[in-house]
Amino acid sequence: MPLKLDVQLDIVIYSLIAGVITGILFDAYRLIRGLKVPKLLIVIEDVLFWAFCTLVVFSFLLYTNYAFLGPYVYLFIFISLIIYFKLVSHYVIYIEKIIAKGIIKFFRVMFKNLVYPFKIFLSRMGNKNS
Incomplete structure (x- = not known):
């Protein structure tokens, strides 16, 4: 059974917000990471950051739209990330x-x-x- 239009709109809006949250977390991570760091430490930090970011975004989507993760949810997260990085x-x-x-x-x-x-x-x- 297809989802109602208002539910789909909520999913899109929350996906856009999840992308902005990911962008803000990534900006904070860029400030924390610094510039002169060994490559192995960068890899470990990146893995830990993306694991943390995944938990935050999944928890947000779980709380707001029952973690409905269709392909267009990922598409709108990616679109909002691009808009966030270009404008804000x-x-x-x-x-x-x-x-x-x-x-x-x-x-x-x-x-x-x-x-x-x-x-x-x-x-x-x-x-x-x-």
Whole structure:
């Protein structure tokens, strides 16, 4: 029995959203991976990333449309990926870089603030022995 038109439309929309989610995850992965990495490590990271991405997209499709995975679901995921990379990807990468810099700065400041009392303690301990 063919699916109703509204169900088919939902499947197409959720497939497009799944493609955008995949694109956002891939942009984040490109920022995390870096440039100067050994080839073997790149292969391992790629396999782990695509396994994670598969789990995320499958969970999303399972939650939204009962994981109906027809050929046109893959087609619309691929189409939305192409549109995402052509139109939106550079903006998302820019925003992700700003967020990553903020997170790195936060952890750097927190680390320095946590280590500072120990530095003072150790410097005073060193002065007592002199």
